[in-house]
Amino acid sequence: AQSVTQPDIHITVSEGASLELRCNYSYGATPYLFWYVQSPGQGLQLLLKYFSGDTLVQGIKGFEAEFKRSQSSFNLRKPSVHWSDAAEYFCAVGNSGYSTLTFGKGTMLLVSP
């Protein structure tokens, strides 16, 4: 069975500092990997995705993520965090069967002035 681990429940970053959110997955084959962001009371917005090819993927809002098969990781990064990035971030792994995504428990990002 596939699973996703986001080891950090909360992370606080100063505005303008760099960010890395960790994600580890367990999946038997080549995974489809996603990062979603959720602002309070809102739905999930797709930030970026990895299906195949280049292991460094670019997303919206200046985010990027790197797929490392040897470490079963798909960490999310941003070089300079803005206050508007404060939200909850979810990593997910999926397969080609009806988008049955498995989500991590999420990491809440707090941005300090």
Next chain:
Amino acid sequence: ETGVTQTPRHLVMGMTNKKSLKCEQHLGHNAMYWYKQSAKKPLELMFVYSLEERVENNSVPSRFSPECPNSSHLFLHLHTLQPEDSALYLCASSQGTWPEAFFGQGTRLTVV
């Protein structure tokens, strides 16, 4: 108009009430999903519909009854819910078996 729209955004209902959640997608997708998001728990997949046929039901209690009249609309009928059913209910859609899902804003349900 947004890709996936859910109504209502907020709902408070008593345990003996019957209510329905509505989801509409404008993306031309042919698969739709209900997810449940509770505090401190990962998102849980509840139901999957493909071409209006239910293809997955993750052991969801019968007090939740989905309906998919066409590929653009999905409902979740609720009756005799419990307080532990209070959660954010998210609808999503995708194209066939392609794994990328697009989510609605969710319905915040409170059972009193």
